[in-house]
Amino acid sequence: MTKGGRNNNRAHPGILSKAKSVAKGNSMKLFNPFTTIGFSILTVSLSWISSVEARPYPDTVGVCYSFQGDDIERLEPCVISSGSGAGAQYASLNWLDGQTTTIEMSAYCPNQDWDENGFCSYFVNGEVAEAYERDVFWMESNSDSDDEDMPCYRLSSQLSYCYRKN
Incomplete structure (x- = not known):
């Protein structure tokens, strides 16, 4: 109350009537069906969008190789960033x-022609590549798969990139 007996804490008449209606036991409609459907569609859309983004793994230190044919061009320590998704x-x-x-x-193969690694195509810097393995110690191409082999990817120019995680 202020001087003169005026009450400055008056509520809006519409809000006051709704509050009185609820107090008497009359229920108000809290949810609009269109709002509920819209919220559901938004939730599903956001979950779909988030399920197709890449999932990065922690970076690891390794050794990276570059070959021209069977000759080593580069051999140096490197950081390997990897991940998966979509x-x-x-x-x-x-x-x-x-x-x-x-x-x-x-791993997206419309013709379902996966290799033994579960993939159907490989790319190096956007160019189509062929996957193969090299022996870690002798650096020779290896057709027999071994746990000690490192993955390699050969371009049509016979330039290959290989890596080994530590």
């Missing part, structure tokens, strides 16, 4: 000079 996996080889080589392994 039907593919990737490995980014971060070389010491700041260059990055990105290897993508796609």
Whole structure:
């Protein structure tokens, strides 16, 4: 109350009538069906969008190799960033000079022609590549799969990139 007996704490007449209605036991409609449906669609859309983004793994230190045919061009420590999502996996080889080589392994195969690794196509920096393995110690191409072999990816120019995580 202020001087003169005026009450400045008056509620809006519409709000007051709704409050009195609820107090008497009359229920108010709290949810609009269109709002509920819209919220449901928004929730499903957001969950779908979040399910197709890449999931990065922690970076690891490893050794990166570059071959021209069977000759080693580069052999150096590197940081390997990898992850998966939306039907593919990737490995980014971060070389010491700041260059990055990105290897993508796609598991999206409309013809269901997966290889023994579960992929059907490979790309190095956006170019189609062929997957194979090299022996870690002798650096030779290896057709027999062994746990000690490192993954390699050969471009049509016979340039290959391989890596080994520590």
